[in-house]
Amino acid sequence: PSNNNFVCSCEFVSFFTHDVDHFITIRDNRHNYVCDTPFTLRGDAVDSVRLSVFECYLIPAVLVLCSLIIIVLGLIVVICYKFHIIWYL
Numbered sequence: 001p002s003n004n005n006f007v008c009s010c011e012f013v014s015f016f017t018h019d020v021d022h023f024i025t026i027r028d029n030r031h032n033y034v035c036d037t038p039f040t041l042r043g044d045a046v047d048s049v050r051l052s053v054f055e056c057y058l059i060p061a062v063l064v065l066c067s068l069i070i071i072v073l074g075l076i077v078v079i080c081y082k083f084h085i086i087w088y089l
Contacts, residue, residue: 005036
């Protein structure tokens with residue numbers, strides 16, 4: 001087990017996987033750096049962690065998803081009204 005346990009937040013994982021080589025030299029194996037939290041990532045090597053858009057940008061992702069649903073529902077209502085589809089249901 002490694003003593004290099006980290007909080008695997010979106011910012012830290014992005015920094016470690018993309019930017020860390022620009023700033024420091026890692027002398028030991030990159031796989032020795034493991035996540036301690038969140039619980040679902042505990043024990044995973046930091047450089048192998050891939051966080052989804054919903055994990056990193058939950059509020060903007062939900063806002064975009066809800067906006068798209070509202071737009072699609074609005075278009076359906078407009079099309080139904082324009083073509084009088086409501087009378088055929």
